[in-house]
Amino acid sequence: MFGKLIHKKSFGLAIVLFVFFLILPFFVSRFYIYIFALIFVTGLLATSLNIVLGYGGMFQFHHSVFYGVGAYGFVLMLTKTDLSPLFAFIVGPIVAALISLLLGLICVRLTKLYFGMLQLALGSLIWAIVFRWYSFTGGDNGIHGIPLPSIISSISGAYYFTLIITAICLIFMYLIVNSPFGSVFQAIRDNPERSEAIGVNVKRHQLIGLMIAGFFAGVAGILFVTVEGSVFPDMMFWTFSLEILIMCLLGGWFTFLGPMFGAAIIVSLRTFVGIYTEYWTLILGIVLMLLIFFLPEGVLGYFVERFQPHDKAVLSGEK
Amino acid sequence: MLRVEEIHKSFDDFKAVNGANLTVEKGKLVAVIGPNGAGKTTLFNLITGQLKADQGKVLFNEEDISSLPPYKICKRGIARSFQIANIFPRLTVFRNVQVSVLSQQEKSRKLFYPAKKLAVEETNSILESVGLSDRAGNTAGSLAHGDQRALEIAIALGNKPELLILDEPTAGMSPEETTATIELIKRLADSRELTILFCEHDMEVVFNAAQSIMVLHQGLTIIQGEPDQVRNSSQVQECYLGGAEPC
Numbered sequence: 001m002f003g004k005l006i007h008k009k010s011f012g013l014a015i016v017l018f019v020f021f022l023i024l025p026f027f028v029s030r031f032y033i034y035i036f037a038l039i040f041v042t043g044l045l046a047t048s049l050n051i052v053l054g055y056g057g058m059f060q061f062h063h064s065v066f067y068g069v070g071a072y073g074f075v076l077m078l079t080k081t082d083l084s085p086l087f088a089f090i091v092g093p094i095v096a097a098l099i100s101l102l103l104g105l106i107c108v109r110l111t112k113l114y115f116g117m118l119q120l121a122l123g124s125l126i127w128a129i130v131f132r133w134y135s136f137t138g139g140d141n142g143i144h145g146i147p148l149p150s151i152i153s154s155i156s157g158a159y160y161f162t163l164i165i166t167a168i169c170l171i172f173m174y175l176i177v178n179s180p181f182g183s184v185f186q187a188i189r190d191n192p193e194r195s196e197a198i199g200v201n202v203k204r205h206q207l208i209g210l211m212i213a214g215f216f217a218g219v220a221g222i223l224f225v226t227v228e229g230s231v232f233p234d235m236m237f238w239t240f241s242l243e244i245l246i247m248c249l250l251g252g253w254f255t256f257l258g259p260m261f262g263a264a265i266i267v268s269l270r271t272f273v274g275i276y277t278e279y280w281t282l283i284l285g286i287v288l289m290l291l292i293f294f295l296p297e298g299v300l301g302y303f304v305e306r307f308q309p310h311d312k313a314v315l316s317g318e319k
Numbered sequence: 320m321l322r323v324e325e326i327h328k329s330f331d332d333f334k335a336v337n338g339a340n341l342t343v344e345k346g347k348l349v350a351v352i353g354p355n356g357a358g359k360t361t362l363f364n365l366i367t368g369q370l371k372a373d374q375g376k377v378l379f380n381e382e383d384i385s386s387l388p389p390y391k392i393c394k395r396g397i398a399r400s401f402q403i404a405n406i407f408p409r410l411t412v413f414r415n416v417q418v419s420v421l422s423q424q425e426k427s428r429k430l431f432y433p434a435k436k437l438a439v440e441e442t443n444s445i446l447e448s449v450g451l452s453d454r455a456g457n458t459a460g461s462l463a464h465g466d467q468r469a470l471e472i473a474i475a476l477g478n479k480p481e482l483l484i485l486d487e488p489t490a491g492m493s494p495e496e497t498t499a500t501i502e503l504i505k506r507l508a509d510s511r512e513l514t515i516l517f518c519e520h521d522m523e524v525v526f527n528a529a530q531s532i533m534v535l536h537q538g539l540t541i542i543q544g545e546p547d548q549v550r551n552s553s554q555v556q557e558c559y560l561g562g563a564e565p566c
Binding site for chain 1: 369389394398399405406407408410414415417418419421422427428429430431432433434435437475478
């Protein structure tokens with residue numbers, strides 16, 4: 001089914017990559033397994049943001065809220081109820097999607113920057129609740145020692161779980177951006193007024209898009225918990241939202257895999273430059289400046305433009 | 320088919336449309352003329368819901384549509400083009416028209432079906448009829464101005480409208496392009512059995528093409544009638560065609 005949907009060459013490449021990541025844990029140390037798992041999680045989060053940012057043209061400034069809500073929803077279900085962990089896996093993303101709908105209903109009245117500012121404000125409100133509500137969320141300490149199902153409690157178990165769920169989510173998101181919904185969503189990005197004039201209910205489309213993005217951010221939140229074994233309010237602080245925004249821009253926000261690529265760059269930068277200096281953001285700042293001047297479409301966006309002018313389909317899902 | 324009754328719209332103190340009346344009968348090619356600032360675009364925006372009227376009614380097939388949002392008016396069967404090329408610049412030409420067809424077929428909310436397999440025939444036939452088939456794969460934003468205007472009309476056609484409203488379809492075009500566009504509009508009206516309402520600056524074009532002409536002056540309808548009737552109206556000559564150089 002998917003073979004026909006996705007360009008043949010890129011389909012082959014995706015399979016090769018997937019197999020590569022499957023056998024990777026046999027060759028590298030635990031530390032690298034952890035880093036790769038973190039890249040998948042963060043990449044999934046950035047890709048979910050890019051659905052509304054790059055494909056929908058909505059300035060979702062505070063996307064990490066839904067990442068946090070998904071993670072907290074999952075953890076609270078695990079620690080506060082006796083229900084099967086399976087429920088927790090389902091509840092996390094659904095709660096994230098619902099919160100996304102709630103914020104969306106308020107924010108979608110505004111457009112562009114105003115949408116972004118209001119979203120940032122409301123998102124920070126949710127962060128503040130989580131940060132302060134000690135009895136329920138653990139406040140600024142977060143929640144540690146989460147009783148994860150044994151199959152994913154080891155680092156390689158968490159790695160495989162993350163890899164497989166991320167791959168599945170990417171496939172679904174790829175299908176969505178290439179569906180009629182995705183086409184219309186891109187039309188709204190390009191020209192909301194015109195979209196309305198061709199019979200599209202713009203606000204409703206945007207709300208559905210926000211819910212989809214929130215849902216996948218929630219999934220990423222769960223994956224983060226399985227990798228890290230804890231939750232803390234920092235994962236939904238606005239500076240982290242800024243970081244994922246940068247990942248999208250860095251990788252290329254008009255390409256499908258760009259945000260994944262951007263996440264890989266930033267996570268590696270933070271990890272490996274972070275070993276030498278705590279001022280790793282200095283390097284990030286310089287990288288960003290160079291990016292704005294030389295690669296305004298992002299790293300992957302640049303390569304797509306330059307080397308595959310007629311074959312945008314591979315990465316951006318334009319066909 | 321379409322009836323606009325005593326419609327008013329002001330922006331702060333400025334009365335843009337001040338009692339306009341218009342009747343469009345099925346199958347006719349109707350033009351609205353008037354000098355710059357007469358309120359033509361405002362009138363069209365009032366009909367298609369981009370603006371809400373302060374007073375007055377818009378009736379389409381006997382239904383009052385004046386309080387509906389644009390997307391619902393579109394679903395009733397009115398499609399429009401805009402004065403400035405209003406397209407989806409980052410999408411391909413094909414995609415531009417396809418989204419419009421998908422919206423008309425109520426398929427715009429399908430989430431997991433590949434879009435490239437849907438509405439392909441309809442889209443290609445529309446692109447062919449406006450002469451853009453060979454540029455279907457180009458990015459819309461990279462087209463020449465004249466082609467963008469044609470694409471603009473193609474997007475509107477994707478909605479399979481009963482009534483097509485064109486806001487100055489030849490704005491910014493050379494005389495040759497203007498002639499070609501008017502020919503295109505006439506051809507579309509015939510082949511797709513469309514009713515078309517348009518506004519236009521070029522008098523010659525209007526009097527040759529339109530079957531009914533409405534004259535708008537300072538937001539007020541002076542007359543609506545057949546071209547000869549309008550040409551011979553003393554009122555129109557006085558306030559509009561009076562000068563040596565019409566418009």
